Amino acid sequence: MRSSPRSRLSALLAGAVTVGALLTATATPAQAADTPLRDLGTAKGKVIGTAVTGSKLTGTYGDLAGAQFSSLTPGNAMKWGSVEPTQGTFNWAEADQIVNFAEAHGQQVRGHTLVWHSQNPSWLTNGTWTPAQLTTLLQNHINTEVGRYKGRIAAWDVVNEPFNEDGTYRSTLWYNGLGVDYIANALTWARAADPNAKLYINDYNVEGVNAKSNALYNLVSSLKQRGVPIDGVGLQAHLILGQVPATFQQNIQRFADLGLDVAITELDIRMNLPSDATKLAQQKADYKAVTAACVAVARCVNLTVWGFTDSDSWVESTFPGQGAATPYDANYQPKPAYYGISEALGGGTTTPPTGACKATYSVTSQWNTGFTGNVVISCSGAALSSWRATWTFGAGQTVTQAWNATCTQSGAAVSCANATYNGTVPDGGSVSFGFNGAWSGSNPLPTVTVS
CATH class of the missing domain: 2.60.40.290 (Immunoglobulin-like)
Structure with missing residues (x-):
C-alpha cells in the first residue's frame, strides 16, 4: 500500500529538526552518515533491520525507520497475545500497519513470532488442553497468521527461545504438551502456509559457542537430516557492554556451513547508566565487532537492531539501572554505536561532534x-x-x-x-x-x- 501525498505531508509535519550547538557559531548538528545503513548493507549483501512499534511510525521515528533500514520486525504486533487476545477474535491493526509501512518504503518484513512461551493470551495459557486440542490450536494459529501475510513476509521466527541455558529444552506449554516435535510440526505447517517465506528458529545467548548454541546446532542439524523445512537460525544478540563473545564469527560460520542462513535478529548492547564517553566508545566498538562478524560470513544475511532509538527500547524497564542500548539516543540523534555499524559496513568514519x-x-x-x-x-x-x-x-x-x-x-x-x-x-x-x-x-x- 503506497502512502498518499497527504499522509506523507502529515508525516513530515510531525517530524523533528535537530540543530547543533551553538556553543560556537560554527557548531554543526550530529547527522547520520551520508549513506544510510540500508544502502551500506545492500552493498555488502546484508539486510539491515530494526524492530518497530507501529503506533510510532510517524514523524522523525517513521522517517528514520524508513530511510535507514531495509527490514522491519514488529516488536510485539505479531505475537499471539497481540493478534488473538480472545479465542477466535483477531486484531491485525498494528501488524497490518507495519507491513503496509514496510511495503511503502521498499522494506522486507521479518515476522516475529509464531511459537513462544511468552506473551500468549490468558485463554491459551490458562486452558486445559489435550495434545490433540493443543496441536489443532497451534496449527490453526500458524495457518491463520502466516496465511494472512502470505507473500508479504520475507522470513518468520517460527519458534522462539526453545532452550534453557544448559541446552535442555525449555519447559513450556508446547514442549510439555506436545514434546520436542512441536518444533518440526510448526516449521512444517509454516512452510505449507507460505512456501516462499524463510523459516527460522530464534534464541538468545546463542551468539557464541556454548552449551545453548550447541543444542541449537544439534537441533537444526537433526531437522535438516529429517527433511524438516528450516532455512536459518536467529541469534538475538541482546548483549552487555564489553561482552561480545570471542567466538561470535566462528559460531555464525558453523551454522552457515550446515547450509543455513544466519540472522542477528534482536541486537542491542546495554550498559550501566548513566552513559558517558568511555562507555559509548566501547559500545561503538561492540556494535562494530558484531556487524563485522556478520559481514565476514556470506550466509549472515540480516542484522536487525531491537529498536533503533533508546526511547523505544525494552532494556530500561527490564534491567533497572541499565539502558542506552541502541544506535540512536532518545532524541533520535545517532550515537557512536551508529557509526560502529556504518564503519563495519564500509561507510565513512564520520563521528558525531563532541563538546x-x-x-x-x-x-x-x-x-x-x-x-x-x-x-x-x-x-x-x-x-x-x-x-x-x-x-x-x-x-x-x-x-x-x-x-x-x-x-x-x-x-x-x-x-x-x-x-x-x-x-x-x-x-x-x-x-x-x-x-x-x-x-x-x-x-x-x-x-x-x-x-
Missing part, C-alpha cells in the same frame, strides 16, 4: 488551526548553565502558550528562555519545553539555535 549541545524541535500534535510543539535541549561533552532557543517561523505560525520556558515572539522571530528551575543542562543531560501554536495553510519546521 556540543543541540536542540530538537518537533510537532507532537496538530489540528485544523493549531498545533503543539516541543523542543528538547541536550548536551554531550558540553554543558549549559542557562539557555535561549530561537527560531523563525516560515509560514506565519504563532506561539500562543508556552510551558517550562518564557517565550516571546516579534513578527516571525521566536525566542524562548529557560525557566528559573531548568536553566542547567549537564553533560549527558537534557531539558525540554513545550508550547501551543496557531497555523494556517502549512506548518514547516523551523531551524532552531541555542545560546
